[in-house]
Amino acid sequence: MSANFSFQRQASCSHTQARAGVFVTPHGIVETPRFMPVGTLATVKTLTSAHLEEAEAQMVLANTYHLHLQPGEDIVAGAGGLHRFMNWKGPMLTDSGGFQVFSLSKIRTITEAGVTFRSPRDGRIINMTPELSIQIQNTLGADVIMAFDECPPYPAEREEVVRATDRTYRWLERCIKAHQRPQDQALFGIVQGGVFLDLRRAAAEKLATLDLPGYAIGGVSVGEPAEFIHQIVKATAPLLPEDKPRYLMGVGTYREMAIAIASGIDLFDCVIPTRLGRHGAVLVQGERWNLKNARFRRDYTQLDETCPCYTCQNFSRAYLSHLMRSGEVLGYTLLSLHNVTELIRFTKRIREAILSDRFTTEFAQWLDSPPPQAAEPC
Amino acid sequence: MSANFSFQRQASCSHTQARAGVFVTPHGIVETPRFMPVGTLATVKTLTSAHLEEAEAQMVLANTYHLHLQPGEDIVAGAGGLHRFMNWKGPMLTDSGGFQVFSLSKIRTITEAGVTFRSPRDGRIINMTPELSIQIQNTLGADVIMAFDECPPYPAEREEVVRATDRTYRWLERCIKAHQRPQDQALFGIVQGGVFLDLRRAAAEKLATLDLPGYAIGGVSVGEPAEFIHQIVKATAPLLPEDKPRYLMGVGTYREMAIAIASGIDLFDCVIPTRLGRHGAVLVQGERWNLKNARFRRDYTQLDETCPCYTCQNFSRAYLSHLMRSGEVLGYTLLSLHNVTELIRFTKRIREAILSDRFTTEFAQWLDSPPPQAAEPC
Numbered sequence: 001m002s003a004n005f006s007f008q009r010q011a012s013c014s015h016t017q018a019r020a021g022v023f024v025t026p027h028g029i030v031e032t033p034r035f036m037p038v039g040t041l042a043t044v045k046t047l048t049s050a051h052l053e054e055a056e057a058q059m060v061l062a063n064t065y066h067l068h069l070q071p072g073e074d075i076v077a078g079a080g081g082l083h084r085f086m087n088w089k090g091p092m093l094t095d096s097g098g099f100q101v102f103s104l105s106k107i108r109t110i111t112e113a114g115v116t117f118r119s120p121r122d123g124r125i126i127n128m129t130p131e132l133s134i135q136i137q138n139t140l141g142a143d144v145i146m147a148f149d150e151c152p153p154y155p156a157e158r159e160e161v162v163r164a165t166d167r168t169y170r171w172l173e174r175c176i177k178a179h180q181r182p183q184d185q186a187l188f189g190i191v192q193g194g195v196f197l198d199l200r201r202a203a204a205e206k207l208a209t210l211d212l213p214g215y216a217i218g219g220v221s222v223g224e225p226a227e228f229i230h231q232i233v234k235a236t237a238p239l240l241p242e243d244k245p246r247y248l249m250g251v252g253t254y255r256e257m258a259i260a261i262a263s264g265i266d267l268f269d270c271v272i273p274t275r276l277g278r279h280g281a282v283l284v285q286g287e288r289w290n291l292k293n294a295r296f297r298r299d300y301t302q303l304d305e306t307c308p309c310y311t312c313q314n315f316s317r318a319y320l321s322h323l324m325r326s327g328e329v330l331g332y333t334l335l336s337l338h339n340v341t342e343l344i345r346f347t348k349r350i351r352e353a354i355l356s357d358r359f360t361t362e363f364a365q366w367l368d369s370p371p372p373q374a375a376e377p378c
Numbered sequence: 379m380s381a382n383f384s385f386q387r388q389a390s391c392s393h394t395q396a397r398a399g400v401f402v403t404p405h406g407i408v409e410t411p412r413f414m415p416v417g418t419l420a421t422v423k424t425l426t427s428a429h430l431e432e433a434e435a436q437m438v439l440a441n442t443y444h445l446h447l448q449p450g451e452d453i454v455a456g457a458g459g460l461h462r463f464m465n466w467k468g469p470m471l472t473d474s475g476g477f478q479v480f481s482l483s484k485i486r487t488i489t490e491a492g493v494t495f496r497s498p499r500d501g502r503i504i505n506m507t508p509e510l511s512i513q514i515q516n517t518l519g520a521d522v523i524m525a526f527d528e529c530p531p532y533p534a535e536r537e538e539v540v541r542a543t544d545r546t547y548r549w550l551e552r553c554i555k556a557h558q559r560p561q562d563q564a565l566f567g568i569v570q571g572g573v574f575l576d577l578r579r580a581a582a583e584k585l586a587t588l589d590l591p592g593y594a595i596g597g598v599s600v601g602e603p604a605e606f607i608h609q610i611v612k613a614t615a616p617l618l619p620e621d622k623p624r625y626l627m628g629v630g631t632y633r634e635m636a637i638a639i640a641s642g643i644d645l646f647d648c649v650i651p652t653r654l655g656r657h658g659a660v661l662v663q664g665e666r667w668n669l670k671n672a673r674f675r676r677d678y679t680q681l682d683e684t685c686p687c688y689t690c691q692n693f694s695r696a697y698l699s700h701l702m703r704s705g706e707v708l709g710y711t712l713l714s715l716h717n718v719t720e721l722i723r724f725t726k727r728i729r730e731a732i733l734s735d736r737f738t739t740e741f742a743q744w745l746d747s748p749p750p751q752a753a754e755p756c
Binding site: 041321334 | 419420421423424425427428445448449453456457463464484495550633675676678692693696697699700701703704706708710711712
C-alpha cells in the first residue's frame, strides 16, 4: 500500500467480526464503519457539498460510467479533478463502470477484451475495457478507484458465474497493470461469484494473495433475497486481509449494514437515501415513512427530534409533507439531507458501539431482526 | 398606519423621484428599494430558508391562491402561521390571489360578489371573494396582505378596464372592512387601470385618499411592452402618498426595476430568478446567459467573481453547465440561489447609490438603455 494510504484497526468486537478503524487517504480519513453517499454525476442528488459536510459525510462516491458519458473525464480533469470539479474536499471513490455497463446498457457485447455498448446518451459505440476504465478513473482522480469487473445477473447459471468470476480476476490483473497513479489512488479489487459461496470463497482467497490497498464485495443487491447477501458476506469477508478496508458495494439499509458489519465490513454505499428522499420517504430511527401519508398533514413535530440535521432542526413533518404533496424540489433536498445524515449517523453509532465493545447489545435489534421480503437494489 | 408599521424616507435622488427608505414590519425591516423573492407554495423554489438569509432576502412573498388549494390555510395556521410553517423569520407578504384567479383559472365567472372558479387541483368549485381572500390572508399571517383586485388582461377594451378598476376599488373597501388583524398585518391597496393612464391616475388619486399602510401598482407585466409599464409607473407612483411604501407587482428585470425606482417605487417581486435558474439561465452583471451553451462546458472560472453567493464562491461555470446538461436538481438550486442573490444585490446597490445621491450617474446604463422587445411576464 502506498504511503498515502493506510488502514488502522482501532477496536474489534468480542462477539462478532465487527471492527472499527481509520482508513487514511490523500484527502483525509474515513472512520469505519461508514456509509458513503453516492454522487453519480459528481453531485449527490439535490445536495450541496455544504450539506454533505453538515451530514458528516467522509468519503463520497461518483460513477465512472456516468461521468464518461457526461461531461467526459477530460472536462473533469480540466477543473483539476473530481474533488475540485464538484467542490468536495474529502476522500472520494469512483466505481469502475462495470456494474452500470451490465445493468444500464440494453445492447452490449462482452468479450475477453471488454464490453462494447451503445451510449444511451448519444448512441455512439463505446468499447469499455479494464484499461479504459482505469484510464478514466486515473483522469477523474478519486482517492479510491475500483477494478473493472463483470457482474453476473441474479439469477444466473453456475457456469455463467464461473466465467464472469474468472474473467473478473483476469481483468483485475489488467487493471493493476494499467493503473498509472498508485501513489495517490488506491485500486480496490472486487470479489464476484454470484450466490455460489464456494466461488465467492475461491475468489476472495485469490484476491487476498494480491497486495491490494482495499477489497470490495460486488455483485450483490442485484435482486437476490437479503439473506443471500449475508451468507456471501459471512463466507467472504473473513478471507480478505484484516489490515485492509473492506467495502460492500451497493448496500445501505439499516439491517443489512448492521449484519455485514458483524462479518467485518467497513464501508457501504447506496443511492437509497437520496432516491427515497425524492419520493417522499424518510428513514427515522430504523423505520421508513412516506411523508405523503395523510397522518403527516397536520403533524407539526420535528421529523426526528434526535437528529441534528438542518431539516429536523428547522421544519415540521407537516411542512415537509406539504412540499412533497406539491412536488416542490425543496422537499427532495430536505428529505435527502435527512436520509443521508441518518445513514451516516447509523454507521457512526455502530462505530462508537464497537469502540466501547457494546455492538451486539446495542444493535441486537438489527442483528436478530427477521429478514426483509427482498433486498432492495441500491 | 398601525404602530407596528412605518415607512421612513432616508434619502431622495436630486434628479429623479427615486428614494431610499426603511419599511418597518412586525417581523423586521425592509430596506428599500428591495427585490422580494417569491415563495409561491411557502417555498422559494429550490431554496432553503438558510439560502434566503445568505442571499440577504428581507421580505419574502407567498401566494394566497396556491396555499388555499394546498395545503389549505388552516394547516399553515396550525403551524403558528406562515413564518413558522416555512421557517422564515423575516417579513412576509401574501398576494390576494386576484392575479392568479384571473391568469391561472380557465373556467371562471366574475360577478360583483367575487370570482367563481374550479380548482385545478381537485376540481371543486371555489367562490373567491374579497372577504374570503382577506380571511385566508389573516389566517396565513403575513406582515403585508394585498387587496383582492380584478386584473384585466392585455390587451383589453377601455370599458372592460373601467369596469375592473371601479370594481377593484369597491372590492378594496370590502377588504378593508373584512380585515381582522390591522394591528399586525398591513393591507396594501392595488392601483389598476390597464394601460390607460387617465384611469391609472384616477385610481391612484382615489386610493391615496384612503389612509392605507402601503400601495401597489398591479396589472402590469401581463404581456404589454415594457415601455407601457414605465409610463404607468411614471403616471401613477407620484400620486401615491410619499410616506407609504410603493410596490410594483410582478416586475423583476434589471432595467424595469431601475426605471421604476426612478419614478419612486420601493418594492418589487418576480419569479424570474428562480424560473430562469431552473432553465439554466443566469443573471450576471446585467446580462443573461444560458449555461447549457457550449462556451461554458470548459469555462472553469467563477460564475460571477464579484458575487458573494455560495454558488459563485464554490463552483465553476463548467460544473454548473454540467449539472444543467444533466438535469441535476442541484443545478436548479445553485442557479436560483445566485439569481435571487443577484437581483437583491442589484436593488441594494441602487439603494446605496441613492443614499449617496449617485443613482443617475451609477445607473445611467439602465436608465438610458433601449427597451427590451417585450416585457416578460413574471
